[in-house]
Amino acid sequence: MAVVHTGPVSVQPIKEQISEQIPDARVINIVDDSLLSDVRAAGHVTPEVASRIHSYMANAQGMRVDIILNACSSVGEAVDSVRNFISTPIVKIDEAMAEEASFIGSHIGVIATVSTTLEPTVRLVKKKAGELRRAVEVTVRIAEGAxxxxxxxxxxxxxxxxxxxxxxxxxxxxxxxxxxxxxxxLVPQLERVCVPVLSSPRSGVAALKRALGNLPKVSAPSSNR
Structure with a gap:
């Protein structure tokens, strides 16, 4: 599998979850830490950033990986368009989390440390809630300076x-x-928080594992005797 990161901070958390949940996986990490910087500078995903995301995922397909994981919520909407051109399955790290949140309650809080992540995450939560036919209200917060x-x-x-x-x-x-x-x-330190707190690495990698399990099995060639 290939994991596309927009910065180094997501590499270790996802690596740990893959090691725990899919221990036999071979992982190729593709990291471009200029992507998130460019998104933050522009305030949104630019065509140039979207083009680079497309390029990295096309390269991953060229490596013949079975599946691709997008590790960054800020560029998640760019990935939606890439799915139209890349035949290799792509899993977004935050889709399962957004779906789970919609099941838990009608008033969902979204917190981020990067402002460009907020709106895409809110749109994803509302999209998943709509698919589940659940009405939700979303409150957002930025942890300034974090x-x-x-x-x-x-x-x-x-x-x-x-x-x-x-x-x-x-x-x-x-x-x-x-x-x-x-x-x-931070999740292990939040046990005393009065409501569930959801993070994407565990549920995202669990979704990755399920997607891998749903891939068509390739039969080994039979030998003529």
């Missing part, structure tokens, strides 16, 4: 900012969605 702290190496500061923002948001909603893979490491 992502910058993480990039500067101050993980403790990042965690403090995000946990504080989650605690406040949890009092207003039925379930909290962590919009970025980089926030998932």
């Amino acid at each position: 992502f910058e702290a993480l990039l500067s190496g101050d993980g403790a500061r990042h965690d403090e900012i995000v946990k504080s923002a989650i605690s406040i948001l949890a009092t207003q909603v039925d379930v909290v969605v962590l919009a970025q893979v980089s926030m998932a490491r």
Whole structure:
């Protein structure tokens, strides 16, 4: 399988989940840390970013991988168009999480440390809720300064900012969605939060595993005796 990342912070969390859930997988990580920087600078996915995402996934298909995982919610909508041109199955890391949130409650909180992730995640949550015929209301929050702290190496500061923002948001909603893979490491520290807190690596890799299981089996060639 190939995993397409827009920065280094998503590599380890997803690697850990794949090792746990699909231990025999061979993983090719494709990392371009300029993608998220360009999206943040523009405030949205640009045609150039979408083109590079398409190129990386086409390259992954050229490597003959069985499946591709998109690791970044900020570029998830660009991946939707890539699916029209790439025959290799593509799983988005956050689709299963958005679906699960829609099952849990009608008032969903979405929290991010990068503003460009918020709107795509909200649209995805509403899309999944619509597919399930569930009416939802979404409240959003930005954990200001957390992502910058993480990039500067101050993980403790990042965690403090995000946990504080989650605690406040949890009092207003039925379930909290962590919009970025980089926030998932906080889940074990959130046991006292009054509502469920969902992160994408575990459910996203579980969806990846299910998709792998649904792929057509390739029969070994029979030998003539």
